[in-house]
Amino acid sequence: MTDFLGLDFFEQLYLITAFITAIESVALSIFVFLKNTGSRLHRSYGLFGICVGLWSVSLVCCHLSLDLQQALLWNRLVHFFSVFIAISFYNFILILLQCRGRKVLNVGIMMAVIIGGFCFTPYIISHMSARFGFRIWPSIGSLYLVYLTFFSFYSYYSLFLVFRRFEQESGIKKEQLRYIFIALFIGFVGGSTNFAYSFDLPIPPVGNLFVFLYVLILAYAIVRYRLMDIRVAVASTVILFLVYAFVMGVPFYFFYKQQYLMSLLLMAFFAPFGPFLYLFFQRRANAALLKVQRRYQQTLIQASSGMGHIKDLRKLVKLIVRIIMRALKPDLCAIYVYNKEAEAYDLGANLLKNNAMPLLESVHADAKVVEYMFNEGKPILLDEIKIRAVDKNRVAASAVALEVAGFNAAMLVPSIIDGRMVAFMVLGDKLSGAPYTADDINVFTILANQAALAIENAQFYDEVKRSHEQLYQAEKLAIIGTMADGLAHQINNRFNTLSFIIDDLLDSIKVFQRDPAKLSVEQLIPVLELGFKSMIGNVIQGGAVVQGLLNYARHTQTEKRAIDLRELIEDSLQMVALKIRLSDIKVQIDIAQDAEVVHGNAVQLQEVFFNIVDNAHYSMTEKKDSDPTVIPTIIFHAKREMDTILLTITDNGMGIKLQDQKKLFTPFFTTKASSRKGNGLGLFVMQKIIQYDHGGKISFQSEYTKGVEIRIVLPVSKSG
């Protein structure tokens, strides 16, 4: 290939690699820049890459120059751009590492402008001449050392900054910095071999042959370690570049060999394949690159839809653990949920792989690691804590590191909501051995937030359920209390009456014994007869009370079974009679033949009917006060509807005001003026019994001042 412009092989290689460097640099920097024009990091990289590209292009042009004058101008441009390579590199590193150094940068920019200006004077490059086999090579001017010092300082100081940070970082960030350092070390050391010939040192600029590698290494870091989030774009570029290098390079080779026809044919042959090949590889690359991201997306979608539905706390934490195990495949995953009573985080659920060490059952809320997580507020990697622990100022961090080591964890993820840490997750190393990436941490941040919400939701639901249960129990006790009170009253009244009768009779006998003239036997006998009849009457009444109690006790089995509806209603009325005088009310029971037997819990249903009649009585008494002509009437009507029995209970009381109707089934809602007459739990408990315990329905219709119609749907008894 010695025929090409009369250059020897090394010089040809030198120019080709420089040309590749230029194209790659510019292409990558344009992609980086266009991918996110708003990001300072992307802009600064774009600037640096363009400078490298221009420098390399100038280098190529210089060596292809036909005369020395032209070569001198290009070479001055080479030096001009290299000045800006150094300073733009420093700028990029400052932004990448987010470290201070603006003053050094500003001074550098000023110096770059001045030195850049001097590049066009003979003080930096005096002239061009042949040297060590190169046709043309620059000879240095008097200020060349100033230029060299400036260039070396900014480029190598920047590299030093990268290296220092590399040693401190961990995980994915460390990997990114490793590749940035290697890439730019090759770039700068390689480029620096260009200086030797100018100082008459016999070291050929072999390093420059490898400068083009820096872009490839950076591209690798971008794709493999998500540097600057442009992996997909970079992969597409590399594929485009390779496909077209082949599709156009092969015909060009034949063109270069002056076989024009062959070249033309190949071009015609390859041209249609170009786009297809590109699309094919690009799709493959995208699928591979986005695989992890897709999986994460899937995870998050699954998690959020699943978590929203589950109200059971235990199931919820199990789901979260399962999702994480599937998505990330760590060797352990556990969730600790805050337990208010114990003031500790209890192990909610966990999955272990590879026989990992068993986990702590509970972590006290005062533990250092809890405080640490809360203060950080985001996922924490054990490696990070260890680094901080090395730092002497962070004594606490080392204690935390020890505690974390106790978990056997690689990452801790706090779930914080409204300034409270409701839970935290513990994750082991990934089974694949790969480090946790920035994406992982992002996913965990989102997952942790969702989990916090869901866990709080579930805890709240638990609490509500528990308090509903308590309300229900309270109301049940209240009903039993009311019944017992009525019972005691009734029995006591019977005894009281009996006592009166007996006392009176004894007194009459006493009178007779003292003075038979005053009260003769003929007079005494009817008195005694009346007394005994009354006593029997009272005993019978007392017996009825006791029978009512027995009927209630008869129904104390809690399981559901076939119940005769009429009997049930009558037993309920008997209980109500202990509390109120039912003779004031007309009760009508109208049950269709095929609606006689319901399937249910007799005690509960009796409580429901007791409540309904009690409420109706209250409402009808109120109505009678305003309109004495009304005859209070309750009508029980039952009929069959498919597999259910529809029972309607209608009264002609005051009814319910429209504005109260919606609130009727809420606990503690009462319209009764005196809280002694009701605590507002009746309807709420009735709803629970009918809907939750019997799978039925309860609803009502009412017009104010006209009365209430309550509709209860109950399952029909299969056996009945």
Add this chain to the structure above:
Amino acid sequence: MSKILIVDDALDVREFSKSFFKKCGIDVLTAADGEAALRVIEQEMPGLVLLDIRMEGMSGIDVLRELRRRDISIKVMLVSATKDEMVIKEAECLGCLGCIQKPLVLEELKRLVFLYISE
């Protein structure tokens, strides 16, 4: 002849206490509920009222309140089947003499009645 009023919703209680006190020379008026009791009190002004607390409609306490409202000063003994501290306290505040527990023994009641009537 001294008059007392017995207010109870149990007919037998009214009848037999009436018969019993008649033999002791005390005229017994009866009322089955609160409203009737108030009417009798206004018309007859008995020397003592034995008032059942738990009745349909107006309770014994309601009657006491009403008497207070109408500014009627009269001796009232409450009769109750159960011991409810709150109710007893309220009754005492309303100027009631006291509360006796059911079941009553008529001899004991007679002693109390004579005690209060003779005052």
